[in-house]
Amino acid sequence: MKITVIGSGYVGTTTALVLADLGHEVISYDVDKLKIKRLNDAILPFSEPGLDRLLQKLLQSGRIIFSSDSQTAITQSEMLMISVGTPSTSSGNADLTYIQQVLEVIATHINGPKIIITKSTVPIGTNRWMKQQLEAKIDTNKYPIEVVSNPEFLREGSALHDSYHPSRTVIGGEEHSAIEKVKQIYSSLGTSYFTCNYETAEMIKYASNGFLAVKISYINEIARLADLVGADIEGVAAGMGMDPRISPHHLYAGIGYGGSCFPKDVDELLYLAKQKKINLGLLKQGKRINDSQIAWFVQKIESHLSLEGKRILVLGVAFKEDTDDQRESPGVRLIEHLLDKGVDEIRVIDPTVTSLEQIHWSKNLNNNDSQRVNIFTKEDEAAIGVHAVVLTTTWSQFATYPWADWVTKVESPYLFDGRNFLNPQEMQHYGWNYVGVARSVLK
Ligand SMILES: NC(=O)c1ccc[n+]([C@@H]2O[C@H](COP(=O)([O-])OP(=O)(O)OC[C@H]3O[C@@H](n4cnc5c(N)ncnc54)[C@H](O)[C@@H]3O)[C@@H](O)[C@H]2O)c1
Known part of the structure; x- marks a missing residue:
């Protein structure tokens, strides 16, 4: 054809x-x-x-x-x-x-x-x-x-x-x-x-993305509670996901969803509901949880480390692994939060980024802020003297970074895993103070 x-x-x-x-x-x-x-x-x-x-x-x-x-x-x-x-x-x-x-x-x-x-x-x-x-x-x-x-x-x-x-x-x-x-x-x-018919087909697309967005926000909301009561959210999600009515997909606790689809499609559904004068409370709350998830994680970081004047290495600005798409990227938003907290330097590694111009900020950065962000393309140099490493995207290469070597080069060995991607026991064994999203680490 x-x-x-x-x-x-x-x-x-x-x-x-x-x-x-x-x-x-x-x-x-x-x-x-x-x-x-x-x-x-x-x-x-x-x-x-x-x-x-x-x-x-x-x-x-x-x-x-x-x-x-x-x-x-x-x-x-x-x-x-x-x-x-x-x-x-x-x-x-x-x-x-x-x-x-x-x-x-x-x-x-x-x-x-x-x-x-x-x-x-x-x-x-x-x-x-x-x-x-x-x-x-x-x-x-x-x-x-x-x-x-x-x-x-x-x-x-x-x-x-x-x-x-x-x-x-x-x-x-x-x-x-x-x-x-x-x-x-x-x-x-x-x-x-x-x-x-047309309307059903159009609604299938929006309702699917809305559902997946709410599913992510659901596990993130449960993670906030799990964190306070000592439950390991990865275990919770795995146990829940074994139920075929639930399925393990999109039950990943972390710093929230981004990308070019979920945020936009949730917004469109909420807009349509407003036009039709009905309240889609569940979807609205899902969006609220997602919008506040990065602030929640940054607060968690601050409970371990005061951010002002620190050097932080951020791993990942793509909204997810295996793409260069940064639309509504949680990694980018997290960097903006860290800048607002007065971090002295942010180093960034992402396999799809080689210069600062390639970062798509969600708001206009002033000159002072952009001068505090540096792109690193060589992983062996990036960790020298940083006060914390924050992982925001699950690029597979991040799992095989020289974590045992890095821990000897950092100023303080804080590792904040915003995607629960790394093995906590392994990282702890190397000497990292590992903090994930509602992830229990054996002492
Ligand atoms: N990206 C995804 O993962 C994904 C998944 C499912 C559905 N969608 C939907 O598919 C659509 C496209 O998304 P995308 O991510 O590919 O967008 P994109 O921004 O990557 O691509 C859109 C392209 O359309 C071109 N364009 C704009 N106006 C044009 C015109 N008048 N004539 C010809 N080309 C024109 C732009 O130059 C651009 O190259 C969106 O509605 C999106 O919601 C995206």
């Missing part, structure tokens, strides 16, 4: 490459000319395991074209898959500016029947609105169009695996024939389809 994927970001590029690998003829289109140039030069504009190799392979095969030409993008394919960003506005609702721009481009260049497939996460009601917008702009007797909702569930860091092995493929629409055509795109994957 001929498919144009509109938007070549994390979702769009992954989807375009996987669809080309499945045998489709794909155009990956983006307004960002530099991004398209880099993709044509076989350079991924972001970091995602395995994707660079697939990019090289498919560029050679000629089954994928990267283009910033809107006319080519719209005219050459019958299937137009939208994967542009839908970030939050300051009011919490999703900003549909990019979706609106795509509708304009489709209306301008339409040259035949089109199926428009929405992969972007869009608020409930958007696909129906998109269809109405297009019907108002296009002579649909001449150029019939159909809009199909097909929300994406891939996770950054395991995007390829998730794309080849989707847990389900949700397809929301009104026209049976269009839904069947979208199913054909994925036919070689052997995926389970769930078909429904």
